[in-house]
Amino acid sequence: MTVIEIDGMTKSYRGDKVLDGVSLTVERGEIFGIAGPNGAGKTTTVECASGLRDRDGGVLRVLGLDPRTDRRQLLPRVGVQLQEAALPDAIKVGEALKLYASFYDKPADWRALMEEWGLADRRRSSFSSLSGGWKQRLFIALALVGDPEVVFLDELTTGLDPSARRTTWGLIRDIRDRGVTVVLVTHFMDEARTLCDRMAIIDQGRVITQGTPDELIAQGGTDSLEDAYFALTGGQAA
Numbered sequence: 001m002t003v004i005e006i007d008g009m010t011k012s013y014r015g016d017k018v019l020d021g022v023s024l025t026v027e028r029g030e031i032f033g034i035a036g037p038n039g040a041g042k043t044t045t046v047e048c049a050s051g052l053r054d055r056d057g058g059v060l061r062v063l064g065l066d067p068r069t070d071r072r073q074l075l076p077r078v079g080v081q082l083q084e085a086a087l088p089d090a091i092k093v094g095e096a097l098k099l100y101a102s103f104y105d106k107p108a109d110w111r112a113l114m115e116e117w118g119l120a121d122r123r124r125s126s127f128s129s130l131s132g133g134w135k136q137r138l139f140i141a142l143a144l145v146g147d148p149e150v151v152f153l154d155e156l157t158t159g160l161d162p163s164a165r166r167t168t169w170g171l172i173r174d175i176r177d178r179g180v181t182v183v184l185v186t187h188f189m190d191e192a193r194t195l196c197d198r199m200a201i202i203d204q205g206r207v208i209t210q211g212t213p214d215e216l217i218a219q220g221g222t223d224s225l226e227d228a229y230f231a232l233t234g235g236q237a238a
C-alpha cells in the first residue's frame with residue numbers, strides 16, 4: 001500500500017525554484033532513503049510531506065491525506081526529526097518526552113519509550129549534557145512519542161561516531177520492524193545500502209531516479225552505491 005505519493009511537487013523560496021516537480025512513492029513498512037547533493041531539496045521535500053511547510057503545486061498525499069488541507073488529521077499520524085533539531089539546554093530527558101507526549105491526544109507511553117530506547121538511566125540528564133549519540137536517541141524517541149505511522153528522519157547520523165551510527169541503524173530497523181514507515185534523508189551511501197529498502201536521489205529539485213539500492217547500482221553500471229550516486233548525479237568522487 002502506498003503511504004506517500006508525491007507527483008510533480010513544486011516549491012519556490014522568493015522566486016527561487018527549490019522543488020521543480022518532485023515525484024516519488026513510499027510504500028507502507030519500508031525504509032525509504034532520500035539522498036542528493038547539498039541544496040537539492042531533500043529537507044524541503046520532507047518538510048512539505050510532514051505538513052511543516054506548504055508546497056506551491058503538485059500532488060502530495062500522505063496516508064491518503066493532503067498535508068495542506070488535512071493537516072490536523074495528518075500531524076498526529078506522522079513523526080518528524082529535523083536536521084539541526086534542538087531542545088532547550090536545561091530540559092531533562094524525561095521532561096522532554098513527557099512534554100512531547102502532552103502534544104498528542106493519543107500518545108505512546110513515554111515512560112515505556114524511554115525504557116525501550118535505553119534512556120531511562122539518563123532520565124534526569126539535561127539535554128546539553130548528552131553526547132551526540134544520546135541526543136539522536138532522544139530525538140528518535142521524541143519522533144515516536146505520538147505513536148506515528150510514518151516517521152521522517154533527516155540526517156540522523158551526521159556527526160555520530162561509527163559505533164553510535166551502527167547503534168542508530170539498529171534503532172531505525174527496530175522502528176520499521178514495528179510496522180512504521182521510515183523516510184530517511186541521508187548523505188551516506190553505506191547507510192542507504194544497509195538500511196534502505198528503496199531510495200530516491202534528488203538533484204536540483206527533481207527526483208533523478210528511485211528504486212532499490214541494487215537497482216540504482218545496476219543503473220549506474222557501477223560496483224557500489226556510492227559510485228552509482230556519482231555516476232547518476234554527474235558528480236565527482238572526492
Ligand SMILES: Nc1ncnc2c1ncn2[C@@H]1O[C@H](COP(=O)(O)OP(=O)(O)OP(=O)(O)O)[C@@H](O)[C@H]1O
Pocket residue numbers: 013014018036037038039040041042043044045083
Ligand atoms: N526557508 C528558506 N528560505 C529560503 N531558502 C531556503 C529555505 N529553506 C531552504 N532554502 C533553500 O532551498 C534550497 C534547498 O534546501 P533544502 O534544505 O531542501 O536542501 P537539502 O537537499 O536538504 O540540502 P542539504 O543536503 O544541504 O541539507 C537551498 O538552496 C536552500 O538554501
